[in-house]
Amino acid sequence: MDLLELRNEIDKLDDELIPLLLKRMDISRQVAEYKVQNGIPVLNEQRELEILEDVASKCGEQGEVIKTVFSAIMDASRALQHKIIGGGEELRNLISNAKCEKNLTANGEPIACQGVQGAYSGEAAKxxxxxxxxxxxxxxxxxxEAVNQNKARFGIIPVENSTAGSVHESYDLIMKYKFFIVGAYDLRVDHCLCAKPGVKFEDIENVYSHTQALSQCNIFLKNFDFTGITFSNTAAAAKFVSESEKNNIAAICSESAAKKYGLKIIRKGIQNVTNNTTRFIVISKELVIDEDAEKISLIFSAPHRTGSLYRVLGRFSMTGLNLTKLESRPVANGRFDYYFYVDILGSVRDEQTLDLLCALSDELPEFSFLGNYYEGK
Incomplete structure (x- = not known):
């Protein structure tokens, strides 16, 4: 057989498979109706595992491959059943009762940020x-804690940078507190090398800044053999340098921070890439969903089995949703378990999207809906 004949054979087999798959989905619909009438949950994990192992044993060398195909079929069938049954009641109620706003506002209440005046988080907050x-x-x-204790309406924290990647501490705190994310803002970040007036470029030995800023400017630091020293915040580093008696140190900070603390800007735009951007999120104890919400954030854990994460991610693809972020962080239990943080493009006002989230909230061992929000730029 030549390639064309082989492809024709595959096409014939596909034509035979399609009506069988459609018939299987129709029976899944009938199963869902039976489960509704008898109060039976959609997921029967033990039955699924038994079927998949039986499939693998019948398929010899292709066992694991065919098992993956059957897993996808089961996931699609389960998605259909969830749609019919309408599970995830707790999540549905949470979303339906959420406050809805056209443009997020704090009504003049305080906003909490990390650092000191002149920090990039302050620019995002403004x-x-x-x-x-x-x-x-x-x-x-x-x-x-400021948000938790109602000392601030919202909090602003950085979560990732286009050059240096994720701010892991922020993700760990998101997973610890599980506050809602009600907004986001992408801030263009231009770093400056700044020192006290009178300090010359050639006199500088040590440069202070936040670890993310040092990473975003590491090519510049390496080229001039500067030693980067980690500080709590870029603006706090600028304040420290301005108050220090040393004349061989500098800070990497924003132009506004340099002006705030009376530093001289020695070099501008020292970051590795010109379009350096940091993404900040707005955290809240109350769920607020913007009318123009376009991004959804979730936290979940997956069962400790081969392919479990793959199957969860496949459900997003099956619904036509695009993942823009996947971050794994360890659960602090000493067992090498992990939480997964996910950003997807979509809106809970879309019925299919809401059905998927509700299905996952019913099925997964840990699931938290963090929010559906608009990301400004």
Missing amino acids: ALFPDSPIDFHKQFEDVF
């Missing part, structure tokens, strides 16, 4: 909430 006072806090967790 862009999002120009009419609110900004309270700065020393640590990222202090921002969460």
Whole structure:
């Protein structure tokens, strides 16, 4: 047989498979109706495992491959059953009772940020909430606590940078507190090398800044043999340098921070890439969904079995949803278990999307809906 004949054979087999698959889905629909009438949950994990092992044993060398195909068929059948049964009642109620706003506002209440005046998080807060006072806090967790104790309406924290990647501490705190994400903002970040007036470029030995800023400028630091020293925040580093008696140190910070603390800007735009951008999120104890919400954030865990994460991610693809972020972080239980943080493009106002989220909330051992929000730029 030549290639064309082989492809024709595959086409014939596909034509035979399609009506069988459609028949299987129709029977799944009937199963769902039976489960509704008898109060039976959609997922029967033990039955699925038994079927998959039976399939693998019947298929010899192709056992694992065919098992993957059957897993996808089962996932599709389960999705159909969830749609018919309408599970995930707790999540549906949470979303239906959420506050809805056209543009997110704090109504003049304080906004919590990490760092000191001149910090990039403060710039993001001003862009999002120009009419609110900004309270700065020393640590990222202090921002969460300010929101937790109702000392601030919202908190602003950085979660990732287009050059240096994720801010892992932020994701760990998101997973610890599981507050809602009600907004996001992408801030263009231009770093400057700054020192006290009178300090010359050639005198600088040590450069202070946040670890993310040092990473975003590591090519510049390496080229001039500067030693990067980690500090809690870029603006706090600028404040430290301005108050230090040393004349061989500098800070990497924003232009506004340099002006705030009386530093001289020695070099501008020292970041590795010109379009350096940091994404900030808005955290809240109350779920608020913007009318123009376009991004959904979730936390979940998957069963400790081969292919379990693959199957969960396949459900998003099956619904036509695009994942823009997947972050794994360890569960602090000493067993090498992991939480998965996911960002997807979509809206809970879409029926299929809501059905999927509700299905996953029923099926997965851990599942938290963090929010559906608009990301400004």
